[in-house]
Amino acid sequence: MLRLIRVGAAVLNQTPLDWEKNFQHIIGAIEQARKEKVSILCLPELCITGYGCEDAFYANNTHEKAMEYLQKIVPYTKNMVVSVGLPLLVQNKLFNCAALIANGEILGFVAKKFLAGNGIHYEPRWFTAWTQKGFAFINIAGKEYKVGDLYFNVGGVKIGFEICEDAWVANRPGRALYHYGIDLILNPSASHFAFGKLEVRKRFVLEGSRAFGVSYVYANLLGNEAGRAIYDGGALIANNGSLLAIGERLSFKDFDVTSAIIDLNLTRLSQIQMHSFDVVEDGGNCVEIDFDYPEILPEANHPQEATWEHSKYIKEEEFTRAMMLGLFDYMRKSFSRGFVISLSGGADSSAITCLCRMLIDFGIQELGLEGFLQKLFYFKEIQNCQNADEIAQKLITTAYQATENSGEVTFNAAQKLAQALNVEFHHLNIDKIVKEYHRIVEEAIGRKLSWQTDDVALQNIQARVRAPGIWFFANLKNALLLATSNRSEAAVGYATMDGDTSGGLSPIAGIDKDYLRQWLRWLEKEGVEGKYKISALRYVNEQQPTAELRPKEHKQTDEGDLMPYHILDDIEELAIRDKRSPVECLLFLEQKHPQTERSQLKAWIDKFFKLWCRNQWKRERYAPSFHLDDKNLDPKTWCRFPILSGGFAKELQDLKDF
Structure with a gap:
């Protein structure tokens, strides 16, 4: 007899501690799944509270509200099986749990066994890993429920869990679940975006489904x-090593459900053919309940082809879509009325301005004009806009702030780009303010300032004077000021504190300059899906990056001040990500750049290490940035380094002597 069941994985756009909105998204996903005839639905990890609650996980109110909203969700699960993630306090220990609910009844809670404590994850600070076999009891509204190392028999379908990190380790829980004859593994996750990470997820989902002979449902934030x-969604459903369905990624939606039909008989056949078997006593770890699954007729359109749309992007498109979604959500969740950017005509500020405009176009494309405006309901000034151009004029404010060292090339690039994107543009001349600072300081120190003796001070005052004006626009507009410094500059401190680092968000602080320039050329000439191009970027891409802070006769360029960006990025990867010594960096660079003299490579490595150590305090002061890959330098979440250190003095001497 056929045993066909439709299973689903939900993706949710949640906000930490936003109880009512998180609840509405959960209910919206359950109702969407119900319309699609889904019988078993997996929701993401910690979706009631939000994953990123930080130390608010310690608060009693967080635990109480999570339980309150869990009980509000329960009635919406009539005739369905639904898993939902929340923190659970058991015997004065906090556990990251998945609750399984069936037909309006809580069955029990599975606790996460392996906590994510590397990189941007800090789960062991708040949660205890469930390392023991068996279970404890928790009392909810006068009724006892099991919590711990459990699996469930729901109407004859055996369901087990791997919660996010559980599936990323060698000794994953699926190995034990296999011996209980599990039919279905649910994986509620909060797996952040990183370049190419989808392929890693697909591997552990497919391999888990094949090795354990199960159907596998993966849900994500x-x-x-x-x-x-930034969480990219990308729900996955697999069966016995085959991918049945894959959900849309990096969507602007509040929630979405991906579903597929699984054949339990085929699943069980694969386990029969595996032959290996260990007799396992469950010790009461199984929770059983009767449940009637809706009948799925054999003539229905069962074969499922994996939906690849929006799932497999080249890196440039992944970057584009992740940044658009990250910027849009940050703006609306902070209730900011648009973006403000100091548009210099260079690569960094131009890239950010393009992304701000693109999120409008792609947001409307996906949500429709009405849906896009609804997400910005608090921003009354744009509610009557009729198209993307009108929204862009009100949502994005830019300003080119000139001194006597600014050139026509950068001004032309800034103006042409602003016109092409149809954003608000201002041309401010701040030279009088800079000169007034010169006069005040010269009067105070009793001498004239000169480029021969005061180079850094004269450069930095120009960058800093730009900050009050651009903050002025942000305050006038109640908008989000975006800092424009990139990761290559952060690594060596080639940024002016309270200048180009000013802002409430530093969106490209995790992206190296060499890649950013490559992306801008791609956006000019190839574009998203080969269609969406911004040809006005040619005015930006034709230039050599320059801060334009020294007099024109100095012919200042960024790479002249530092080193070629591709070399800088190579040294950063070797020294910071891979933790190589200066001598080891040299040996690797000589293999990659054999045409460059050893003495030159030594000089660049020496400069990098010295500048890195001197400028940790700057990285500590950067506005929050997006995490996009394992090269992030954010000291608060990824790359910790002492503000004061020995500066690699001995290691650099070894390099000199090598």
Whole structure:
């Protein structure tokens, strides 16, 4: 007899501690799944509270509200099986749990066994890993429920869990679940976006389904949840090593459901053919309940082809879509009325301005004009806009702030780009303010300032004078000021504190300059899906990056001040990500750049290490940035380094002597 069941995985755009909105998204996903005839639905990890609650996980109110909203969700699960994630306090220990609910009844809670404590994750600070076999009891409204190492027999279908990190480790829980003859593994996750990470997820989902002879349902968070991490969704459903369905990624939606039909008989046949078997006593770890699954007729359109749309992007498109979603969510969740950017005509500010405009176009494309405006309901000034151009004029404010060292090339690039994107543009001349600072300081120190003796001070005052004006616009507009410094500059401190680092969000602080320039050329000439191009970027891409802070006769360029960006990025990867010594960096660079003299490579490595150590205090002061890959330098979430250190003095001497 056929045993066909439709299973689903939900992606949710949640916000930490936003109880009512998180609840509405959960209910919306359950109702969407119900319309699609889904019988078993997996919701993401910690979706009631939000994943990124930080130390608010310690608060009694967080635990109480999570339980309150769990009980509000229960009635919406009539004739369905639904898993939902929440923190649970058991015997004065906090556990990251998945509750399984069936037909309006809580069955029990599975606790996460392996906590994510690396990189941007800090789960062991708040949660205890469930390392023991068996279970404890928790009392909810006068009724006892099991919590711990459990699996469930729901109407003859055996369901087990791997919660996010559980599936990323060698000794994953699926190995034990296999011996209980599990039919279905649910994986509620909060797996942040990183370049190419989808392929890793697909591998552990497919391998888990094949090795354990099960169907596997993977759910994930979506969007910029708490500020730094961007979740890309990408729900996955697999069976016996075959991918049945894959959900849309990096969507602007509040929630979405991906579903597929699984054949339990085929699943069980694969386990029969595996032959290996260990007799396992469950020790009461199984929770059983009767449940009638809706009949799925054999003539229905069962074969499922994996939906690949929006799931497999080249890196440039992944970057584009992740940044658009991250910026949009950060703006609306902070209730900011648009973006403000100091548009210099260079690569960094131009890239950010393009992304701000693109999120409008792609947001409307996906949500429709009405849906896009509804997400910005608090921004009354744009509610009557009729198209993307009108929204862009009100949502994005830019300003080119000139001194005597600014050139026509950068002004032309800024103006042409602003016109092409149809954003508000201002041309401010701040030279009088800079000169007044010169006069005040010269009077105070009793001498004239000169480029021969005061180079850094004369450069930095120009960058800093730009900050009050651009903040002025942000305050006038009640908008979000975006800082424009990139990761290559952060690594060596080639940024002016309270200048180009000013802002409430530093969106590209995790992206190296060499890649950013490559992306701008791609956006000019190839574009998203080969269609969406911004040809006005040619005015930006034709230039050599320059801060334009020294007199024109100095012919200042960024790479002249530092080193070629591709070399800088190579050294950063070797020294910071891979933790190589200066001598080891040299040996690797000589292999990659054999045409460059050893003495030159030594000089660049020496400069990098010295500048890195001197400028940790700057990285500590950067506005929050998006985490996009394992090269992030954010000291608060990824790359910790002492503000004061020995500066690699001995290691650099070894390099000199090598």
